[in-house]
Amino acid sequence: MSGRHLTRTRVTLALVAALADGRLVVGPDGSPPTTELPPDEEQSSAVRRLEDRLGLSHDAMPRMAACDLAGGENDTVTEHRIMWRGPLPASWTAPTPYRTVPVGQALAALRQREAGRVRAACRAGLLGDTVRLHCGRRPGIRPSKAERTGARFAWHPAIHVPEGHPVRQVWGWLTDPDGRVLVLLDRFGAPSLPGGQPEPGENWADAMAREAAEESSACLGAPVLLGFQQVDEHNQAPYAQLRMTAPLLGLGPAAPDPDSGETYRRVLVPARQANLLLGWGPEGDAQVAAVTDHCRTLPSAALRCVPERGWAPASAEEVPGQVSGPRARPGR
Known part of the structure; x- marks a missing residue:
């Protein structure tokens, strides 16, 4: 057993909430609301925690729009799950400390991999798809x-x-x-x-x-x-x-x-x-x-x-x- 190489998986959950006029909900750091998903917690429970932060009702469970696997440190693989909720009414107001910004402005403020995840989740969310990513990119898509x-x-x-x-x-x-x-x-x-x-x-x-x-x-x-x-x-x-x-x-x-x-x-x-x-x-x-x-x-x-x-x-x-x-x- 001492010779086996063990890999741990860390899971994060982000909620991409979009408004009907093309804005996204972001936090103080410019990222969508995000939380860790502990091994002993159901995904639905973590999603509801994110919805509660935004004051959103639980009448419709957000769907997974993108899943991204990325290597990490110390034999850890990080799985980023991005949920889609939208489009919300354009009149919806984000509670403090969250705010809404146009999607292009939101993407420009993010690091490349996170921007790739959010971009993929928006596309898949609108189209009703779920996409698999690797390090923020969808395999097969040509670089911009x-x-x-x-x-x-x-x-x-x-x-x-x-x-x-x-x-x-x-x-x-x-x-x-x-x-x-x-x-x-x-x-x-x-x-x-x-x-x-x-x-x-x-x-x-x-x-x-x-x-x-x-x-x-x-x-x-x-x-x-x-x-x-x-x-x-x-x-x-x-x-x-x-x-x-x-x-x-x-x-x-x-x-x-x-x-x-x-x-x-x-x-x-x-x-x-x-x-x-x-x-x-x-x-x-x-x-x-x-x-x-x-x-x-x-x-x-x-x-x-x-x-x-x-x-x-x-x-x-x-x-x-x-x-x-x-x-x-x-x-x-």
Whole structure:
């Protein structure tokens, strides 16, 4: 027995409580409410202790959204269990010493691994999933651009792009009549907005419409520029990623993206909750604010996963399978 190597497991339990307007509940240290789970305590009891701290009722047991295993010191493995509770009404008030902050601001204040856990829990919580992580990351998901290149992003609301900022990409916040925006999920669950690179000779609006049609079989109204995200990468001149918004008129049957071969899962998420799913930083919060300001009044429809056959607004005359198809690339 003396030669056996014993590993102890320490378990922590965090409660990610989200509001319907995209804010998260955090404590004085900027983290979600967290507690240790002793070996002799039931998980449900520890969850109720966290709910009691926030003054939340026990009428609905939060569900586990993410579980992360991370190595520790002295032959200890730490298992981080992250529970999801939400969305709570936007009018809900956090008791002292807790507060609510926009999700992007909350993520930016956390260390990388904890931010990864909270980001994964928000996505899984909204979608009704449970994800397994290793050291704060979901296996298979490609590192973000900031992680790969050290890129820095700065959001600029604008109706034009200044000289000296070449436009490399155009992405769209596509809004349906019920106040939801279209988010695409790849096979690993990584989210994105529809968009991509303009072709030579193609204007921004046409590039937006073509990319949205190719990636999501979307039919759009006229796109409007919301602003641009300045990207600064090592040893490169700054460039711009445009953000446009357009009415989403319908979605045709799911089809592979001609460039990547990926058939994306399509989700319509309430605009104010979009950064809970995207998991961007403060620049994501700012873009959500720009979209909601542009749309003025947004209804409060629930998140909807789009079926493979497609989708059309209830007021549209055409059926989902008859939505306009992708536009051809210039020169094809």
